Amino acid sequence: MPVFYARPHAVGKALDVTTVLAGHAEAGSSRKERLAALAGDVRRVVAEDLRATPDPLGLSLDLGLPDGVPLLTSNDLDTFICPLVPRLTAAIRRPFVSVWASKRHAPTSSIAVFQARPARDPGGAQQFQVRTTASIVTDAFRQQIRNQIAAARALPDGAIAVQLSFVVGPRRAWPNLWKVTIDSLGPLLGHAVDARVADGPDGRITDLGLHCVVDPDMGHDVVIAIRVNAAATA
Structure with missing residues (x-):
């Protein structure tokens, strides 16, 4: 069965992300x-x-975007x-079981490591559980997800909160599943009917x-448990 982990309460450490954010590109990179x-x-x-935190490991990234950068x-x-989590995993040779990320308009960003603790299923305005059998490098993987959430109703315009819980075999590098899964949630995120998968409003x-x-x-x-709600933008 899918497992959800609690959002961490740890205070993150300051992180400079200005060179990565839109409108802040370094020349030549x-x-x-x-x-x-x-x-x-x-x-x-x-x-x-990372050295001091016991397993199972969790990571939380909170992005602060300048006011002039569109949030949605x-x-x-x-x-x-x-790209961040696989690099950390390879460096420390320990897997993460829970990864949180958020963004808002704020002057600072932060990063935190925490010991992951199981939590109750968060529920959602839209809830699905899907199972895939296809390779993630094929369109069939995305199509299997889309077929199983065909009854989904797109949430109203605005910010969205998403939780995804994956059940995988021991040979799976589960971060490889993140983007392809999110790109398959068009019916929930508001894809145009004729849009390409990569065009979704992630x-x-x-x-x-x-x-x-x-x-x-x-x-x-x-197996992927999908929980989607409207989110506050503040």
Whole structure:
């Protein structure tokens, strides 16, 4: 069964993300390079916390966007955590079971490491549980998710809070599932009917919780519990 973990209460450590945010690109560097540099900064900032925090590990990233940067149409949260978490995992050789990310208009950003603790199912205005059998590099993976959430109703315009809980086999690198899963949530996020998958308004997600449990009997299948609510923009 999917497992959800509690949102951490730990106070995060200050993190400088200005060079990565829209409108703050460093001359001569790509966004991919800047995200890689951010991963290195994060590792240095939380190195002591990573050593001191017992398993299971959780990570929380809180992005503060300048007032002039659109909140709901830029800086998708998955573009920050997808390169960040695998780099940290490889560096410390310990997996994360819960990853939180949020964004808001604020002068500062922060990062926190915490010991993950199971929580009750958060529920949601829209709730689904799907199972996939296809490879994530195929369109079939996305289509299987879309077929199983076909009854979804798009939430009204505005910010969205999403929690996804993955049940995977021991050979799965679960961060590889994040972006392809979020890109498959068009019926919930408000895809145009004729839009390409990558065109979805993922920027509407201002609060994202990702969780994982490993089940040796899953093989290559993946079960995903999806919980979606409207989120405050303040």
